[in-house]
Amino acid sequence: MRENEGNSVRNRLTGVVSLAAAFTVIASLAPGVALAAAAPAVTGFSPIGGDAGASFTISGSGFGTDTAAAKVSINGVTATVTAAADNSLTALVPAGTGAGKVQVSTPDGSASSAEDFVIAPERYKFADIAYTSGILPDSKGQLVDINAAKKIGLIRFSGTAGQRVSFGFDKSTLNSRFDVKPYLPNGKQLLVDGFRVEKNFAKEGGQYLLPPLPVTGTYSLVIDPTTDTGVGKINVIQPNIKDGGVLSPTGAATSIAFHDPWYQVALTINAEAGQVYSLTPTDWNFPASAQVMATIFGPDDRQLFSSTPFSARPSALSFEAKVAGRYQVFLVSDSLTVGSQPGSLVITLSQSVDAGRVDVGGAPKQLNVARLGQAQKLVFAGKTGQKLGFGITDVAQGAAIPSLSVVAPNGKSWQLTPGADAEMPEALPVDGDYTLWFNPVPNTGTYTLWGSEDVNGGLLPLDGEPAEISVDRPGQNVRFTINATAGQKAGLGMLHPWGTGLIAVLRDPTGKKLVDIGARNNVDFTFPTTGTYEFLADLGAVSGVGTFVLSSDLNKGEFSDTVVLPVQRAGQNARATFQGTAGQRISLGFSDTTLNGQYRVKLFQPNGTEIGGGFGSVYAGRDDKDIVLPVAGTYEIQLDPTDENTGTGEIKVTLSTAVNGGTLTVGGAAVPLVLPRVGQDGTLTFAGTAGQKLALTFAGNNFQPSKNFRVSVLGPDGKPLTGLDGKLKTDTANLAVPALPSAGNYTVVIDGDRAATGGITVGLIAG
Incomplete structure (x- = not known):
């Protein structure tokens, strides 16, 4: 054997090597020569x-x-x-x-x-991990099982520097909210600008798009229930992010198909500085309740919008490009499941256009929106202290109302409340040219924009003369001042031609907003402090002459039988009090009214909180409201006219306790109930056993003015049986009672419909 042949033998041995052939040769390797070793x-x-x-x-x-x-x-x-x-x-x-x-x-x-x-990241120990697994992109995910309290799930994934990674969380059985925290290969939590990157989710789950990864390596994702008793399972999916290409603000719209759960698409916008871009979804092909979440990042990878939803409802997402560069839009569907049919939509990108100037108080501005969702940039001259409103007319039937935003010369901005009209939330802070952005949502077409200074209605005196105001420009608002004292209660009546309603805003002497509600023709106030208040009536994009009346509530004192509550001025409320005991069943009957239309009845507990439930609108003519009083003390009833036709007048209120008609027995004699008072109820009791089937019989109906009556059956716990909670009866046919849920004493309540008086005879038979 030649020497070089001996050196080529790969073995961990050194020294003597024996080779078997036709004959045996024993040779020695030269001193110090080693055989090559195997790699580990x-x-x-x-x-x-x-x-x-x-x-x-x-x-x-x-x-x-x-x-x-x-x-x-x-x-x-x-x-x-x-x-x-x-x-x-x-x-x-x-x-x-x-x-x-x-x-x-x-x-x-x-x-x-x-x-x-597996090494637990910072702030955790290995013993804290209930479940751990690696995950691959576009797999069906990993079902993380956190099967013990105060434990976490740990998902490991590979990432490269600059990569964006997304996760979806669904199919949850967790019993609490949970935090998701990404950790670097070195075990430290991912930071952005020195702040920890993490997100809190409802127990049902959601989607999480991480910022660009800073290094290449193995990352960890911690799923940590936020309560000490948090346990359950949740499926974690890492979808690949598909490149959806570049969106063009002038070219064709982009069609996007979503194939898998949490399927994600990245779209690019090459934006110009100072332009507003709008993304409008159309051709929606998802289940009606589905959403596609949109997240936008600027050229510096900072997030502009977080999980803004698109849905079947007309919508658009707009943003201003502060700097030129590459913006990215990430879309993810939360509605698909494994094996479901793909969803799809079409995205149109529009770039804003310069629409010129609009003169506040001058001629309206005609706007032509040529591309779906295309924002219009306008300029108007403003003066310090001006209070303005904007109106939009000529909106196509059924089209979504455009939204408005304003930027002041000093950079301060406001997003105005969407609607056919929008008021500036505060007075203009400086003189100069203001920028007004008109965002038409998912529409095209022609619009008319009005800019107007608010009408100053001056002082609106409490219990003084009505104020008549003329509004001749769509979107113009009316402002009044009101001098009030702490604890004072008042009603503001509005007689106007402005359709079904307006927005009522009340600010206290410090400027804090106290009331911001939709109203029809009256608003109620309780003034918390003494001082001068500002009331704004946002009238919508209409015009006309309206009358405003501010009135103190009329207090009729305490009553125990009947009381007449008058309304002497438009929008005025009337109040009265009565004494009650805990558990007492009372009825309030309303009759002999000279008011027209509907009115509200409110009932307040001794501590001043309003009782809900059966109280609310009362119809003209006769009506009644029933309640079991929760505590003993002084109760207050308030009459609050609501209809524009209610006007002035009065109504009689009758306070009654229920008539106790006695006991019913199965197959026994029927019991007559006599209810002579307006709105009065009658009660009867019977003993029942679990599963028992019974029926109520009726005879001798002499209710007036209506023969109709209502029937309730209350169980031993005081709750009505299914289907027998004020059931309307228009005849005297037998009424089946559902199988009794438990043994005990049951209560039958009879109530003449629309505060009818009279009586009826009631019996109980086997069902």
């Missing part, structure tokens, strides 16, 4: 993870026996080797790293594990 191989490790300083064992081959020669690392961080054998190494988990592959290096080569060694 890693086949596994145990345990699967641990905290810094814990011992773990690596299995494989080719490690050698020299603890100094064998190097072990995780994510490039060196671990101390404490024992070495050719097929195993023992090392200590290094500090300063997160989960990652185990790498073994020897003088003969290096090798890495197929799986990650």
Whole structure:
């Protein structure tokens, strides 16, 4: 054998080599010549993870026996080797790293594990992890099982520097909200501008788009329930982000199909500085309740919008490009499940156009929107202290109302309340040219824009003369001042031609908004402090002459039988009080009215809080309201006219306790109930057993003016049985009672419909 042939034998042996052939030759290698060694191989490790300083064992081959020669690392961080054998190494988990592959290096080569060694990230311990797994993009996901309290789930994923990664969370059985926190390969939490990156989710889940990853390596994603008792399962999906191309503000719209759960598409906008861009979805092809979430990032990767939803409802997403450059839009669907039909939509990008100037108080501005959702940039001259409103007319039938925003010369901006009219929320702060953005949402066509200074209605005196105001420009608002004292109660009546309603805004002496509601023709106030208040009537995009009347509530004192509540001025309220005891069943009957239309009845507890439930609108003519009083004390009833036709007049209120008609027995004699008072109820009781089926019989109906009556059956717990909570009866046919849910005493309540008086005879038979 030639010498070079002997040197080519790859073996860990040195010294004598024997070769068998036709004859035997024994040769000696030259002194100091070694045979080449095999590279190491890693086949596994145990345990699967641990905290810094814990011992773990690596299995494989080719490690050698020299603890100094064998190097072990995780994510490039060196671990101390404490024992070495050719097929195993023992090392200590290094500090300063997160989960990652185990790498073994020897003088003969290096090798890495197929799986990650699991290390809990900062602020957690390995014992905190209830579930851990790696995840691959576009897989069906990992069902994270957090099966014990005060535990977390840990998902590991590979990332490269500059990459964006998205996750979806669904199919949740978690019993609490949860936090999601991404961690770097070094085990530190991902930061942006020095702040930790994390997001809190409702227990049902949602979508999370991470900022660009700063380094390449193995990242960890912590799922941490926010309560100490949080347990359950949640599916985690890492969808690939598909490139949807570049959106053009002048070219064709872009069609996008969504194929899988949490499917995500990235779109690019090459924007010009100072322009407003609008994205409008059309051709919606998802379930009616579905949403597509949109997130926009600027050229510096800072997020402009977070999870703004698109849906089947007409909508658009607009943003101003503060600087020129590449903006990215990420769209994700939250409505698809594995194996479901794909969803799709079409996105139109529009770039704003310069529409010129609009003169406040001057001629209206005609606007032509040529491209879907195209924003219009206008300029108007403003003066310090001006209070303005804007109106939009000529909106196509059924079209969405455009929105408006304003930017002052000093950079301050306001997003005005969407609608056919919009008032500036405060007086203009400086003189100069203001920028007005007109955002037509998902529409095209021609609009008319009006800019107007608010009408100053002056002082609106309490209980003084009505104020008549003329509004001749769509979108013009009316402002009044009101002098009031703390605790004073008042009603503001509005007689106007402005359709079905307006927006009523009341600000206290400090400028704080106290009331901001839609109103029809009256608003109620309780003034909390003494001082001068401002009332704004936002009239909509209409014009005309209206009358405003401010009146103190009329207090008729305490009553125990009947009281007449008068309304002497438009919008005026009337009040009276009565005494009640806890658990008392009372009725308030309303009759002998000279008011027209509807009015509201409010009932206030002794502590001043309003009682809801059966109270609300009362119809003209006769009506009644019933209630079981929750506490003992002084109750207050308030009459509040609501209809524009209610006008002035009065109504009689009758206070009654229920007539106790006695006891019913199954198959026994029927019991007559006599209810002589307006709105009065009658009660009867019977004993029942669980599962018993019964029926009520009726005879001798002499209710007037209507023969109709209502029937309720209350269980031993005081709650009505299913289907028998004020059931309207228009005849005397037997009424089946549902199978009784439990043994005990039941109560039958009879109530003449629309406050009818009279009586009826009631019986009880087996069903």
